[in-house]
Amino acid sequence: MGSGGKDMSNLKILIMSKLAFKQKHKEMVQSKAPTADVRMALNSEEAGDFLAQADIIVTSNWDFKLDTFQKAKNLKWVHAISAGVEHILFNEMVESEVLLSNAKGIFDTPAAEHTIAMMLAFSRGMLPIINHQPEKNWQRIAVSDLHDATIGIVGLGSIGREIARIAKTGFNMKVMATKRRMTEEENVDHLFPPEGLPELLTHSDYVVLAAAVTPDTEGLIGEKELKMMKKNAVLINIARGQLIQEEDLLKALKERWILGAGLDVFSKEPLTPESPFYDLDNVIITAHRAGFTHHMLNDERIESFCDNLDDYIHGRPLRTIVNKKMGY
């Protein structure tokens, strides 16, 4: 028995995702909650009647829709195995008593390394170098330093913090960031509330988008914001395509309001071959790779759930709970 009068002895836990979780992942969960009924399914059809009985559903941002929610009549908690949860936050979910947690933290290292990789690709001329190679072209190019340059991180969550740490301790950069609630931050020189965005944009050599998509941040970067940026600044987006008004960004890149952009995410993925982003010579495109590494992080995703499950069983607040109204 846990606290709060909840009966923990016959918890029903459903792991429902297109990602191929294995028997060992089920066992990891089972070992945290030995008396629970733990089942796995690829989707709600496969889950069958168990969906209506499940107390807890472990699922992804893309696999949990309104109709699933409505069928899950006994649901108390949804754990997302992604960092972003924007697709789960339909009104009915937000207004309900159902808890929501996510896998924040497990993507920090790859996402931060991907961000620094993109910044260095611009500063050390990797785009022309790699494009020149098939032409056997030994053309020396100008380079710049990250050292002493300014990075502005829009949305300082756990990924943003890891980017700040590498930028500061490794590359001696000046670090600016925006964040909803003001906190003490070790590796940030100037922390602004969201209204401080113009200040961050005007001073940064690298602007990195690391915010969650919420009604407040959708389309956050448009013509006005792009025009505030330095002419030699680079915009990096490793968060979500919806943060950017893409028509405005295309114009900014074509007309060189800014130096370039490193884009890992787009409003519609995959990009189709007709995408005008492919026509630009000042863009580096990666195919939504930032949060990933050589494996699918499935172990880490389940570990992150198990940590929260431990909290749930012992009546503690979930360590990666999402504030459904704020969206992260």
Added chain:
Amino acid sequence: MKILILTKMKPGDDVIKEMQGIAPNAEIVQAEDWLSAKADIAEAEIVITTRDAFPAAAVKEAKNLKWVHSLMVGVESFLYPDFTQRGIILTNPRGAADVGVSEHVFAMILAWTRGMNSSILSQKKRAWERVPVTHLKGKTMGIIGLGSIGKEIARKAKHAFKMSVVATKRNPSQEENVDQLFSSDQMEEMLKVSDFVVVCAAMTDETRGLVNEVAFRSMKPEAFFVNIARGAIVDEAALIEALQNGWISGAGLDVFETEPLPEESPLWGMENVIISPHIAGLSGKSLADLRIGVFNENLKAYLQGMKLPTEVDKKVGY
């Protein structure tokens, strides 16, 4: 205190401003040749210069001279008897390239681990390809030749990227940011455990052809090899064989046996190779600014009466 910058090099305003900020009371003067600056030479406590701009005769006239900062790293021929006899301090600009080179090394390594090179080629074909990626944290960085550049790479690897660091050094001693240090003749032992191998050694008779077939065969098949030092330290034929036969997974190369890299080199056509045209040593700053930047760091120590970070040991010559 008078500081004389005696050189034809043109330092930028920022680096001079920085110097004035460090020593607000100093009088900073610039001149191109010593004959037209005799009065300044007689008064100067510090001269920033090169051997050619500051001959032995000029040093004799510099009655108040306490410290010379050479704008060249090599100072053997600059060590006039006056320096030792009068106890004049000599510093050089070693370390000036550390920032640029170490950033270039990580640019290449991260371009490889994050699939930037294959993504850029996909982009040309307008294709959305989920290329393989991996991360650095927890992997092992192996540094051949732990000098000042190698130490900066070790620092970034250890602190920023939380990697393990191994290195070879002629005289292995305790080193900050290095988990295991090997002597030069234990290089193969180091190569066996490294996920990334970076050549940072100086070009000497001992290091010519140092990284040969045996060395490449010692490396892990998944290892990524980086050379930002000198092409002649690596046996290029053995490197090509290693890349073709999968003894290693890829390479980031900034230097070659022959530069520019000849068109017939098979390296150009390899998709697991990133070729940069000998630019690792470049920085966003000019050479003069980088080297005077090292002076500024020394000046801070000088004003506090501390040992100067890049002081030259006049007996050894570096």
